[in-house]
Amino acid sequence: MKSSDTSAASPAVLRHRHVLVTGGAGFIGSNLANRFASEGHDVLIYDVLARPGVDHNLEWLKKRHPSKISAVIGDIRDETAVADAVRDAQAVFHMAAQVAVTTSLVDPREDFEINIRGTLNVLDALRRRGERVPLIFASTNKVYGDLADIELEKTNDAYKPRDSAIRNAGIGENRPLDFHTPYGCSKGAADQYVLDYARSFGIPTCVMRMSCIYGQRQMGTEDQGWVAHFLIRALQGEPITIYGDGCQVRDVLDISDAVSAYASAWNHIETVQGRAFNLGGGPANAISLRQLVSHIEDIIGRPVETIYADWRAGDQRYYVSDTRLATQELGLKQPISWLKGVAALAGWLQEEKGLTCLTSSSSRLQSAEVLS
Numbered sequence: 001m002k003s004s005d006t007s008a009a010s011p012a013v014l015r016h017r018h019v020l021v022t023g024g025a026g027f028i029g030s031n032l033a034n035r036f037a038s039e040g041h042d043v044l045i046y047d048v049l050a051r052p053g054v055d056h057n058l059e060w061l062k063k064r065h066p067s068k069i070s071a072v073i074g075d076i077r078d079e080t081a082v083a084d085a086v087r088d089a090q091a092v093f094h095m096a097a098q099v100a101v102t103t104s105l106v107d108p109r110e111d112f113e114i115n116i117r118g119t120l121n122v123l124d125a126l127r128r129r130g131e132r133v134p135l136i137f138a139s140t141n142k143v144y145g146d147l148a149d150i151e152l153e154k155t156n157d158a159y160k161p162r163d164s165a166i167r168n169a170g171i172g173e174n175r176p177l178d179f180h181t182p183y184g185c186s187k188g189a190a191d192q193y194v195l196d197y198a199r200s201f202g203i204p205t206c207v208m209r210m211s212c213i214y215g216q217r218q219m220g221t222e223d224q225g226w227v228a229h230f231l232i233r234a235l236q237g238e239p240i241t242i243y244g245d246g247c248q249v250r251d252v253l254d255i256s257d258a259v260s261a262y263a264s265a266w267n268h269i270e271t272v273q274g275r276a277f278n279l280g281g282g283p284a285n286a287i288s289l290r291q292l293v294s295h296i297e298d299i300i301g302r303p304v305e306t307i308y309a310d311w312r313a314g315d316q317r318y319y320v321s322d323t324r325l326a327t328q329e330l331g332l333k334q335p336i337s338w339l340k341g342v343a344a345l346a347g348w349l350q351e352e353k354g355l356t357c358l359t360s361s362s363s364r365l366q367s368a369e370v371l372s
C-alpha cells in the first residue's frame with residue numbers, strides 16, 4: 001500500500017511473515033513493535049535485553065498483543081541466530097545497538113562488535129536470502145561529528161548559529177560525514193554499510209539519522225535518553241548533572257512522530273531506498289538543556305537542582321535537523337510540540353513508574369499542555 005498519509009497502515013499484512021524489530025524491547029523498538037502489532041502484523045522482537053528495564057517493555061508488548069508479539073532473546077553478534085530471525089521477515093527495523101557515546105569510550109571493541117558486526121549480520125542475512133526485503137536502520141546525528149566549524153553565538157540560555165540559513169532550517173543531509181567517538185564511528189560505519197547494501201546488492205534499505213527522540217517507554221539514563229532522564233531525576237527530587245554549560249541545543253522529537261516516520265519509510269521504500277534522512281523535531285522543537293530544565297520546573301511546580309560538570313567528548317554545541325527532505329519524501333505531518341510532548345512524558349512517568357511530584361503536578365501538567 002502506498003500513501004503519503006503517514007497515519008495510514010503499513011504495507012498489507014502478509015500471513016506468516018513477521019516484521020522483525022531488532023532491539024525491539026528498547027525504547028524506539030518497543031514503540032515500533034506496538035504500532036505494527038496494532039496494525040495486525042506479526043512482530044518478532046530480537047533483543048538481548050542488555051539495557052536495564054527493557055524487559056518491562058517486552059512484558060507490556062506481550063500483554064497488549066498476546067497473539068502478535070513473539071521474541072527471541074538473542075545477541076545481535078550471534079550470526080546464526082540473527083540469520084534465523086531474518087529468514088521469514090517481510091521487513092526489518094534494525095534498532096539493536098550499543099547506544100551510548102560514554103560506553104563506547106570505555107569499551108570501543110564491544111561497541112564495534114555490536115554496532116558494526118551486528119549490523120553486518122543483519123544485512124548479510126538479508127543478502128543471502130536473495131529477496132528484496134526492506135530494512136530501515138536507526139542511525140544518528142553523530143555521523144556529522146562535533147560541527148565545530150559552525151559559528152555560534154550564545155543568547156541567555158542557548159547557542160544559535162550565526163548563519164541564518166542554518167539557524168532557520170538546521171543541518172541537512174548534504175553535511176559531510178565526520179565520525180567522532182567510537183560510537184560515532186560504529187554507527188556511522190553501520191549507516192554506510194546499510195546504504196551500500198542498497199547500492200551493491202539491491203536490498204531496499206533506508207537510514208534515519210536521528211536527533212533526540214523522547215517519549216513513553218524510554219529508560220533514560222545519564223548516558224542516553226536525556227529528556228526522560230532529566231524528568232525522572234526531577235520527579236524523584238534528585239539533582240541533574242549537566243555536562244558543559246547547558247546551552248547546547250538539540251531538536252527533540254516525540255516517539256509517536258518517529259514511529260510514523262519509520263512506518264512511512266517502509267510504505268515508501270521504493271522511492272526512499274538507498275537514502276538517508278535527518279529525523280528530529282526540527283527548528284520548531286530545538287531546545288537547550290537549560291530550557292528543558294526550566295520547562296520541567298514549570299511542569300512539576302518547583303525548582304530543580306542542577307550540577308555542572310565538564311563537557312563530554314564529541315558533544316555538539318548545536319545540532320538541529322533540517323527535516324525538510326524527510327517531511328517531503330516521507331509525507332510527515334507537523335511534529336508534536338516539545339512543550340506538549342515533554343509534559344505528556346512527565347505524566348506517563350508519574351503513572352507508569354509511580355514517580356510522584358512533591359507539589360500538585362497534575363494541574364501543572366494540564367496547564368503545560370495548554371501552553372502548546
Ligand SMILES: NC(=O)c1ccc[n+]([C@@H]2O[C@H](COP(=O)([O-])OP(=O)(O)OC[C@H]3O[C@@H](n4cnc5c(N)ncnc54)[C@H](O)[C@@H]3O)[C@@H](O)[C@H]2O)c1
Binds near residue numbers: 048050051077095213
Ligand atoms: N533515542 C534516541 O534519541 C536515538 C538517537 C539516535 C539514534 N538512536 C538509535 O536508535 C536505536 C534505538 O535506540 P533506543 O533509544 O531505543 O535505545 P534502547 O537502549 O532503548 O534500545 C536498544 C535495544 O537494543 C538492545 N541491545 C543492545 N545490545 C544488544 C545486542 N548486543 N544484541 C541484541 N540487542 C541488543 C537493548 O537491550 C535495547 O533493548 C539505536 O540503534 C540507537 O543508536 C537513538
